[in-house]
Amino acid sequence: xxxKITVDHGLCVGNAQCVGLAPExxxxxxxxxxxxxxxxxxxxxxxxxxxxxxxxxxxxVADAETxxxxxx
Amino acid sequence: MASSATAAAADPEDLFAPxxxxxxxxxxxxxxxxxxxxxxxxxxMWILTRHEDLVWLLRHHELFSSAVISTDTRPPxxxxxxxxxxxxxxxxxxxxxxxxxxxxxxxQSMRAAVHEYFTPQAMESWRPFVRRAVxxxxxxxxxxxxxxxxxxxxxPLPVRVITQMMGVPEEDRDHLRDxxxxxxxxxxxxxxxxRHLMKGIxxxxxxxxxxxxxxxxxxxxxxISVLAxxxxxxxxxxxxxxxxxxxxxxxxxxxxxxxxCNGTLxxxxxxxxxxxxxxxxxxxxxxxxEECLRYDPPVKSTQRIAAEDVERRGKTIxxxxxxxxxxxxxxxxxRVFEDPDRFDIGRQPNTHVSFGxxxxxxxxxxxxxxxxxxxxxxxxxRFPALRLGVEPEELSYQPSIQFRSxxxxxxxxx
Numbered sequence: 001x002x003x004k005i006t007v008d009h010g011l012c013v014g015n016a017q018c019v020g021l022a023p024e025x026x027x028x029x030x031x032x033x034x035x036x037x038x039x040x041x042x043x044x045x046x047x048x049x050x051x052x053x054x055x056x057x058x059x060x061v062a063d064a065e066t067x068x069x070x071x072x
Numbered sequence: 073m074a075s076s077a078t079a080a081a082a083d084p085e086d087l088f089a090p091x092x093x094x095x096x097x098x099x100x101x102x103x104x105x106x107x108x109x110x111x112x113x114x115x116x117m118w119i120l121t122r123h124e125d126l127v128w129l130l131r132h133h134e135l136f137s138s139a140v141i142s143t144d145t146r147p148p149x150x151x152x153x154x155x156x157x158x159x160x161x162x163x164x165x166x167x168x169x170x171x172x173x174x175x176x177x178x179x180q181s182m183r184a185a186v187h188e189y190f191t192p193q194a195m196e197s198w199r200p201f202v203r204r205a206v207x208x209x210x211x212x213x214x215x216x217x218x219x220x221x222x223x224x225x226x227x228p229l230p231v232r233v234i235t236q237m238m239g240v241p242e243e244d245r246d247h248l249r250d251x252x253x254x255x256x257x258x259x260x261x262x263x264x265x266x267r268h269l270m271k272g273i274x275x276x277x278x279x280x281x282x283x284x285x286x287x288x289x290x291x292x293x294x295x296i297s298v299l300a301x302x303x304x305x306x307x308x309x310x311x312x313x314x315x316x317x318x319x320x321x322x323x324x325x326x327x328x329x330x331x332x333c334n335g336t337l338x339x340x341x342x343x344x345x346x347x348x349x350x351x352x353x354x355x356x357x358x359x360x361x362e363e364c365l366r367y368d369p370p371v372k373s374t375q376r377i378a379a380e381d382v383e384r385r386g387k388t389i390x391x392x393x394x395x396x397x398x399x400x401x402x403x404x405x406x407r408v409f410e411d412p413d414r415f416d417i418g419r420q421p422n423t424h425v426s427f428g429x430x431x432x433x434x435x436x437x438x439x440x441x442x443x444x445x446x447x448x449x450x451x452x453x454r455f456p457a458l459r460l461g462v463e464p465e466e467l468s469y470q471p472s473i474q475f476r477s478x479x480x481x482x483x484x485x486x
Contacts, residue, residue: 010421013429014131017187020180032131032430055433057192072193 002064003039003047011058018050018059026050034058044070085114087473088150094469096372096476097413100401109385116146117375117394118387121401123408123425125384129376129397130430136376136395137175138432142168143377144394150261150471159266163258166273169315172323172432175379179431182312185302186435189295195438198233202446205232210454217486218461222478226332227253227325229443234324238317239287239294244279248321251275255322261471276318284313295320324436326475327370331444333478335364336451337467340460340483342415346452349417353452360417361444366424367415370440372400372476374428399425400476455485 005025012033018026019034024041026034039047051059051071061071086092092099103110104121112119120126129136137143141164148160167173171182188194209228213219231252232245240248254272257265280296288300296317302308308316339346349356373396382389389395403424404412427434434440451458460467461482470477 010423013427013433014431015429015433016431017184020184052191052193053187055187055190055192055435055437 003044003070004062004064004067005036005039005047005051006060006062007034007036008058008060009033011056012054013056013058015055017053017055021050021053022046039064083114085112087112087115088471093471096398096400097404100398101404104398104401104405109387109389111387115396117396118389120395120397121405123402123405123423126397126399126402126425127429128384129395130425130428130432133176133431135379135382137379138179138376139168139173139175140375140377140394141170141173148266151263152266153263156264156266159270163266163269163273166315166318169309169312170319171316171435172319176431181307182302183431183435185305185307186295186298186316189298190435190438192438195442198237198439199442199446201236202229202233202442203450205229206446206450210450214454218482218484220461221333221336221481221483222329223480225447226329226336226481229332229447230325230328231321233439233443234321237295238280238283238320239292239296247275247279251279252321252325255318256326258322259326259470259472259475259477273318276321277314280314280317281310284310320436324439326477327436328440328443330370330475330477331361331364331440332447333481334368334370334476335361335444335448336458336483337460337478337481338364338367338415339448339451340458345415345417346458349448349452350456353449356417357445357449357452358441359420359422360448361441362422362424363415363417363419364444364448365426365440366403366409366419366422368476369399369403369424369426370476371426371474372472373398373474396473399428455483457485458483459485 014028014032016028019028022042025036025038025047027037029035047061048071051061057072060069062069100121103119108120108122108125110119120129152160174182206229209225213224219225231249235245235248251272254268254275257269257272283296284300287297288304291297291301299308299313299316303310303313339349349360376395378389378391378393378395380391403426406412408423427437461484468479470479
């Protein structure tokens with residue numbers, strides 16, 4: 001089962017908590033906002049933790065197959 | 073004497089001029105439109121005022137260092153008693169160990185150690201406590217029909233919340249409140265302010281030091297335990313634990329105070345928006361708090377130092393140059409906000425920069441939001457006839473370039 005991760009660039013302030021926590025999954029683009037490199041490169045638990053660490057709630061995590069929202 | 077005072081007031085580069093303190097929006101709004109990357113020769117610093125430039129600066133932490141207090145060798149302004157100069161140096165040394173003064177790499181692990189405590193979800197769990205505290209504070213003043221918002225609500229609320237987060241027992245609350253009040257002298261203009269501030273710092277060290285040992289031995293779910301654990305792991309030194317506990321108390325106090333006072337004043341000055349909130353306090357509290365943060369932000373400006381030569385808008389910022397970035401001006405940038413000088417509690421999206429951006433984005437943002445939401449909601453529900461309790465010209469602000477702090481805010485509702 002895979003994850004679908006969406007970063008809302010209207011909310012992302014570039015705090016980089018997600019990048020620090022799961023650098024295999026998130027990186028900063030040229031505007032210093034987070035983008036997803038590979039949604040399944042880290043354990044799902046870690047991805048959910050990274051989403052919860054976002055100070056502005058910019059990250060949404062869903063089940064790629066069922067579309068079920070896992071976070072928030 | 074009179075002539076030098078007049079000359080100072082007439083200096084267009086005087087950031088402490090009474091009219092600039094009273095209304096920063098006109099002065100810094102003009103800079104934003106005419107010279108958005110402006111060298112102020114009097115303050116010896118660059119003034120940045122456009123939204124786009126602030127976001128750029130804040131996301132490029134490798135170009136702009138946060139170690140501003142530790143490297144600032146200039147005398148304090150407003151001036152202090154010359155005899156207190158050694159105290160000023162001690163205060164400077166103490167503040168240099170604040171998380172907000174750190175650059176990467178140390179900042180990354182230090183922030184990571186405390187970040188989880190302040191996530192949006194973690195702070196949401198504090199909402200019932202905040203709601204109860206707001207209710208109790210308003211219960212105390214309701215029969216009087218009037219209050220100074222600062223004294224009765226805005227100052228005590230954050231101290232109650234933070235001391236609870238520190239795991240301070242009930243009987244120590246008044247002592248901590250007293251220390252918190254002394255720490256507020258960081259932002260004051262009185263010549264003897266260093267003495268009060270130093271008493272607050274010394275009191276904090278004395279009070280918190282044994283607590284850190286206790287919590288290291290028997291951790292709880294409080295913030296001091298988080299820092300004690302970080303010390304055990306070698307991420308924080310003991311000095312940094314003490315400094316940053318004081319920072320939590322100060323930073324969460326002054327800023328929340330200003331959010332509550334400035335927001336309440338904005339509602340009093342805009343009765344149509346007050347009516348709007350009153351019609352749906354629960355539903356509008358969230359957006360209304362964001363608009364209060366944008367319209368009259370608790371922090372007007374903050375500093376950085378250029379870590380290398382940087383070009384921006386045709387100006388060359390040299391390595392070592394100081395920069396002050398004004399969220400108060402960026403939040404009114406017409407390139408980003410429609411009708412920016414209008415207080416509109418339905419504004420969405422509201423991409424204000426009142427909490428900064430980038431790696432130093434306000435650690436306490438989610439807590440501040442919960443506190444603001446609960447206060448504005450409660451005021452709208454309980455005091456529909458809220459109005460100013462003094463003449464408007466009696467209101468005044470602290471002479472600070474950093475904080476937008478009302479000296480008091482008397483209101484009435486009967």
